[in-house]
Amino acid sequence: MNSKLTLKAAFISLMMLAVFLGAWQLATQPKESVVQASADSEYAAMMGKGKEQSGFPTPGMVGKSFVTYLSDPFYDKGPNDKGIGIQIAYSLGRVALGFLLATIIALPVGFMIGMSPLLYKAFDPFIQVLKPISPLAWMPLALYSLKDSDISGIFVIFICSIWPMLINTAFGVSSVRRDWINVARTLEVNPLRKAFLVILPAAAPTILTGMRISMGIAWLVIVAAEMLVGGTGIGYFVWNEWNNLALPNVIFAVAMIGVVGMFLDLFFGWLQKLVTYRE
Amino acid sequence: MSTHFLTVESLKKVFPATNGVANLPVFDDINFHIDKGEFVCIVGHSGCGKTTILNVLAGLDEASAGEAFMDGREVRGPSLDRGVVFQSHALMPWMSVLGNVAFAVKSKWPDWSKQKIAEHCTGYLEMVGLGHAIHKKPAELSGGMKQRVGIARAFAIQPKMLLLDEPFGALDALTRGTIQDELLKIVQATHQTVFMITHDVDEAILLADKILLMSNGPHAKIAEIVEITMPRNRTRQGIHHDPQYYKIRNHLVDFLVNRSKTYAGAEAEMFHDAKNPPVVRPGLEGDLAAVVAMPADKPVQQLKQVVNQ
16 A cells, blocks of 8 residues: 555656656757858857757756766866765765764753753853854854864854754753653652663654754755855865856756755654654 | 651642732641551542642652651652652653663662663563563553553662552553552552552542541641551452441542531631541441540540531
C-alpha cells in the first residue's frame, strides 16, 4: 500500500521534471533567422542575424556541464579552476567549523539559561536584538577585526547558527516535565547526572530541532558569504562562473547547492529521529 | 520529641498571593503521626491540600509553617529515604523499563556493579509482574503496567517510607483492582511504611491501617483518624463479607458527603481539636467504638465529636 503510493508519487515527480525540462528546452531553443541568404555567416553574426541565441542556456548545455564537472570532481588547476567536489568540501568545512563553534557555545549557555528563569530573562533582550540581524551584516566588522577572509566566513556561520540552537536549547531545557525533575530530586541525583541523564535526553528533540534549523541557515549563508570573501567554496564558484558568464555552470552549481543542503537536512532529520522518544 | 516514626506538627500551607490578593491557607494546624510499618491513607475532597502534604513529606514542596520529622530528623528537601510514586507514573520515556528502575537503584547505591543493579531491578520488576517486559520502553506499556514500573522503582530503592500520590487514579477499575492486590501483597510481605493519597474509599479501607479524613479547604484540617479494625490479612475478594466493612464504609462516605465542610471557623474549634484529632473505630460496635477511641487527655472534646456524629 505504502510502497504503491511511493511509486505513484515518484512517477508524478518524474512527469513534473519532464514537463519542466521540456518547457525549458522550448523556451531556450535557438530560432532560425529569417535572413538566410547572406553568404557570410560570420558577417551575419556580427549584424545580430543568423542563428539567434536566447542567451539562456538550454537543458542540453547545462547537462553537459553536469557531465564535465561530475566526471572529475576533485581536480585542482590553480586558484580559479578547482573541481566542484573540492569547492563543496571547502564550503562544508567552513560550515562545519562555524557550526561546531556555535554548538560548543550555544549548548552549555542555552542549558544554563534554560535552568535559570533569572538568566532566561536577563539574556532575553540580547537574544531578541541579535537574532534578527542578517549574518552578512557582521561581515565588515568581522573582516576588520579578524583580518582574514577565511576566518570571517567561519565567523559569519558561527553567528548565524548560534541563535536557533541557543533559543531551542534554553526552551527545551526550561520545559522539561516537572515530574521527571521531581523524580531526579527524590532520588537525590547529583547535578551532573541529572543534566546528562534526565534533562539532556528530555530536551534533546527540541535541541536537535534548533540544530537542524541552524544548519539550514548556515548552508544558506555560506553561499552568500563566499561570494563576498572569494577564494574558494561553492559560493565563490557561482560568482566566478557568473564573471565568466558561464551560465550553464552557474545553474549546475545552484543545483549542487540544493542537493547538498538536502543531504544536510536529511542527516539532521535522522539525528532528530534518533533522540525522539514516544511518551 | 515524639517516639513515632513520622510526626507532622502544625503544618500549614499558604500559596503566594495572586494579583496582590492574599490567599487563605489551604490547610493549617495539620497534626498526625505514622508508626513504622503502618499503611496510612489520606482521604478528602479535591483542594484540601492532600498532594501538598505529600509533597512536603517528600521534600518537594515547603510548608509555610510547621514541620515534619521522620526517624527523629526534620524532613528538609528530598531524600532517598522516602520513595515517591507519582500520579502520572513519571517514567522517563527514553529509558527502558529496566533503565528507569536502574536509574533509581544506581542513585541509591552508586558503587554497585551493572550486574548487581540489573539483578536487583529485575527482582523488583518481577515482584510487580513485569519480568517479561523489562526491555520495553514505557510507551509500549499500558497505563497499569507503567504504574507498576513506578511502584517497582519506588520499592527498589528500599525507602524507609513510601509516598503514593493517588497512584491508581488514572487506571480503569479492573486494572486498579489487580494492582491494589499486588500492592497489598507486597506491603504485607515487606511491612513497608506507606503514606497514600486516594479518592477511592474502598481502596483506602482495603489497604490502610488508618485513614486520615481531611475536611475541606481553605483552612483544611485532619478531621478524624479512622482506624481500620479489620484483620490485616484482608483480601479484595473477602473484604465485603466482613461485618465491619460497611460500617467503616458508611462512616467514611458520610464524612465526605455531609461532615467534611463543617470543620472550618471558630465554631468548629469548639468541638474539634486539630492538635489531637479524634481517633474513631467505626468498624467496631458504635457505642464501644467511642469509648475505646477516647484519648485520655481530651475526653470532653472527644465526646462532643461522637455526639456530633
